[in-house]
Amino acid sequence: MKTAEATATSAGEVHAVVEVREKGSLDRATIVRTGLRLLDEVGIDGLSTRRLATELGIKSASLYWHFKDKDELLNEMSTVMLRECLHLGNANEPGFDALDWLADSARAIRSTALSRRDGAQVMARPLLKPPNTKTPLDDNRKALMRLGLTEMEARLAMHTIRRFAIGAAIQEQSSPPVPGTCTAAEGFEFGLKTFMDGLKVLIASRAHK
Amino acid sequence: MKTAEATATSAGEVHAVVEVREKGSLDRATIVRTGLRLLDEVGIDGLSTRRLATELGIKSASLYWHFKDKDELLNEMSTVMLRECLHLGNANEPGFDALDWLADSARAIRSTALSRRDGAQVMARPLLKPPNTKTPLDDNRKALMRLGLTEMEARLAMHTIRRFAIGAAIQEQSSPPVPGTCTAAEGFEFGLKTFMDGLKVLIASRAHK
DNA sequence: ACCTGAACACCGTTCAAGT
DNA sequence: ACCTGAACACCGTTCAAGT
Numbered sequence: 001m002k003t004a005e006a007t008a009t010s011a012g013e014v015h016a017v018v019e020v021r022e023k024g025s026l027d028r029a030t031i032v033r034t035g036l037r038l039l040d041e042v043g044i045d046g047l048s049t050r051r052l053a054t055e056l057g058i059k060s061a062s063l064y065w066h067f068k069d070k071d072e073l074l075n076e077m078s079t080v081m082l083r084e085c086l087h088l089g090n091a092n093e094p095g096f097d098a099l100d101w102l103a104d105s106a107r108a109i110r111s112t113a114l115s116r117r118d119g120a121q122v123m124a125r126p127l128l129k130p131p132n133t134k135t136p137l138d139d140n141r142k143a144l145m146r147l148g149l150t151e152m153e154a155r156l157a158m159h160t161i162r163r164f165a166i167g168a169a170i171q172e173q174s175s176p177p178v179p180g181t182c183t184a185a186e187g188f189e190f191g192l193k194t195f196m197d198g199l200k201v202l203i204a205s206r207a208h209k
Numbered sequence: 210m211k212t213a214e215a216t217a218t219s220a221g222e223v224h225a226v227v228e229v230r231e232k233g234s235l236d237r238a239t240i241v242r243t244g245l246r247l248l249d250e251v252g253i254d255g256l257s258t259r260r261l262a263t264e265l266g267i268k269s270a271s272l273y274w275h276f277k278d279k280d281e282l283l284n285e286m287s288t289v290m291l292r293e294c295l296h297l298g299n300a301n302e303p304g305f306d307a308l309d310w311l312a313d314s315a316r317a318i319r320s321t322a323l324s325r326r327d328g329a330q331v332m333a334r335p336l337l338k339p340p341n342t343k344t345p346l347d348d349n350r351k352a353l354m355r356l357g358l359t360e361m362e363a364r365l366a367m368h369t370i371r372r373f374a375i376g377a378a379i380q381e382q383s384s385p386p387v388p389g390t391c392t393a394a395e396g397f398e399f400g401l402k403t404f405m406d407g408l409k410v411l412i413a414s415r416a417h418k
Numbered sequence: 419a420c421c422t423g424a425a426c427a428c429c430g431t432t433c434a435a436g437t
Numbered sequence: 438a439c440c441t442g443a444a445c446a447c448c449g450t451t452c453a454a455g456t
Contacts, residue, residue, distance in 0.1 A: 023437090024439065049430060061432080062440050070430065124376075126384040153399070155390055160373075160400035167333075167376020175335040181364055190362070191369035195400075198407030232456090233420065258449060270451080271421050279449065 018057045028066050031056065032076050036116065039077070044118035078125040085112035091139035098143035099196065102157065106165045106192055113169035120169035148206030157199060164191060227266045237275050240265065241285050245325065248286070253327035287334040294321035300348035307352035308405060311366065315374045315401055322378035329378035357415030366408060373400060 019034070031052070038055050039047055049070055053060035067073045085108040089101060113120040137158070144154035168191065172184045181187065228243070240261070247264055248256055258279055262269035276282045294317040298310060322329040346367070353363035377400065381393045390396065 026439085048428085050428085058439095059441055060430080061442080064431070065439060124379050124383065152391060156396050156399045157403075159387070159390070159396060160403065163376045163380055163400070164369075164373055167372045167379070170333050170376070170379070171372055174333065178368070181368070182361060187365055187368060190365045191372070191404075194366075194369065194407035194411065195404050196407065197410040198403035198405065201406040201410060202403065235420085257447085259447085267420095268422055269449080270423080273450070274420060 018055065021057060026056065026058065026062075026066070028076065031063065031066055031073065032080055035073060035077050036080065039119075039122065040117050042117075044121055074122060075125050075128055078122050079128045081112055081116075081119065081123050082109070082127060085109055086136060090136050091143040096143065098140065098147055099199070101140055102144070102161055102199075103192055103196055105158075106161045109162055109165035110169050110188060113166060114172065118173060120166055120173050123166050124170060148203050153202070160195070164195065227264065230266060235265065235267065235271075235275070237285065240272065240275055240282065241289055244282060244286050245289065248328075248331065249326050251326075253330050283331065284334050284337055287331050288337045290321055290325075290328065290332050291318070291336060294318055295345060299345050300352040305352065307349065307356055308408070310349055311353070311370055311408075312401055312405055314367075315370045318371055318374035319378050319397060322375060323381065327382060329375055329382050332375050333379060357412050362411070369404070373404065 034056055035047065035052055038052055042051065048060075049063055050060040053063055063073070067076075086105070088105055088108055089096060091098070091101075109123070113123045116122075141151070141154045141158065144157060145151060149157065165188075168184075168188050177184060243265055244256065244261055247261055251260065257269075258272055259269040262272055272282070276285075295314070297314055297317055298305060300307070300310075318332070322332045325331075350360070350363045350367065353366060354360060358366065374397075377393075377397050386393060
């Protein structure tokens with residue numbers, strides 16, 4: 001006796017649980033969310049507009065009413081993933097340490113990227129223009145500036161950290177673990193610590209000026 | 210009077226200068242070289258097996274005699290690009306400075322990646338198993354160890370530098386220049402210097418142990 | 419050993435047309 | 438406003454068959 005894993009409707013097709021929805025109820029957020037779920041199942045190469053449309057219960061042509069093209073969709077997925085890993089603590093909290101926050105945000109970016117199949121490749125894409133994530137990032141940048149960094153240095157430090165974390169995750173997801181070396185996580189921590197040490201050198205040089 | 214840019218044969222098709230070659234003369238190296246040239250013309254999305262085959266004057270099916278699949282071809286292109294930027298100076302030379310060499314190799318990786326269209330995306334791919342580049346890299350790692358680093362730390366430093374350079378180049382090639390910030394090259398130098406400063410901190414801590 | 423012909427099972431995107 | 442049908446111009450890959 002076969003126990004079907006499928007849903008209520010008895011017949012036919014096994015995989016691809018199709019979403020049921022009424023006419024006007026499909027928006028960009030739903031498409032992006034479904035895209036991210038599908039990414040985990042099929043990977044970046046399997047994530048076609050046709051497959052995604054099937055998953056959403058529509059035809060692929062319909063996607064082009066919501067998005068200009070596939071690139072725009074992927075960029076929005078990238079933006080959502082970055083937003084996912086910014087719930088980290090705000091500069092206004094009591095025991096806030098800007099350097100700890102910076103290192104932790106690097107770890108969060110890496111693990112968010114690693115949390116889904118080909119996640120790093122998605123996060124390496126450009127972000128959409130207006131991330132409303134502006135506010136917490138602004139606060140944290142100011143916290144870095146209070147340590148003695150210029151505005152541009154603070155901006156660059158955050159930028160570099162993000163770049164390093166995504167670069168590391170890309171390599172981890174695309175290459176087999178390098179033989180004769182430690183684990184990927186340890187390698188990441190080495191790079192992160194070294195960068196943070198360099199940043200402390202810069203801060204120290206600002207302090208006694 | 211039209212001045213045709215085409216080659217000797219008078220007629221027909223304008224673009225795609227097809228290579229002329231006798232039967233057994235096509236090898237992996239030629240295919241990879243042509244692939245890299247074509248990459249500059251059409252970008253990673255335009256680089257199809259069919260287009261490449263046309264460029265080589267063969268049918269796309271023939272590529273599968275030389276390579277298992279497109280992935281293997283792209284990985285070999287990645288390996289060749291990395292090899293391109295390792296003619297930098299060897300640890301056996303007179304005025305050799307291991308830290309300078311490390312920073313310079315980061316710059317070389319970045320500029321090699323930026324030197325061709327979508328080059329960073331290609332370099333982010335896994336390398337093929339046996340790069341004969343082993344020898345110069347080994348010497349340079351030993352030079353780092355002479356400064357006080359353990360073998361693993363030296364390996365990790367080289368690894369991190371490569372990761373950072375490729376990560377930076379990927380972002381530069383896929384995102385528009387960030388507004389309100391300095392140039393990409395300046396941003397890269399900031400990250401590089403900070404990392405190198407951190408490395409010097411580590412070396413100093415080893416020195417008085 | 420090296421290459422082709424022809425097919426298989428797909429793609430992203432457009433656009434007139436439907437509701 | 439939102440979606441479909443149908444087409445256009447492509448893909449990567451396989452495999453029997455040619456030389």
